[in-house]
Amino acid sequence: MTGRAAPFKVSPTNPNLGEIQTTPERHMDMPYAPAMRIQSSGDLLFISGCTPSPLYHTHPHDFAEHDHPVSIIEQTRLAMKSLISILEHEGLALTDVVKVTKYLTDIRDLEDMASTLSEIFGDWKPASTTLCVNQLSTPGARVELDAIATYPKE
8 A cells, every 4th residue: 555645736725635636637627526635634614505595595485585597507606606605604715625516406407517616616626426306495496516615724
């Protein structure tokens, strides 16, 4: 067994967070990192699923609060707006995210959702899983995103 290799890329906001690429020359082919390594015992932040609905809304649902755009691109942007607001509240950045789970109601939306996320995340590529589900929490919601982020070691 060999020792740990250096990460392919280190987060600019968190030196304890590294992107792992087992075939670095192929990293441009991937919209996500195969793995992320946390090199400290820092705290983790688990972000609940964000949809195109407002982060805070009435429960049980008042469907008047859930008037979603049809476009998967716009729905993805709205979900990310909520996710980013949570990160910012905690003093974190997108480059502190280690894992994103993406839920789609139509797998044909994968490419547009992925390109929108790539635009938002820039060259930071957290580990990722995509699932296709029958439906989400409100009628018309086509995407939900949850994430795990890590705080830099103080």
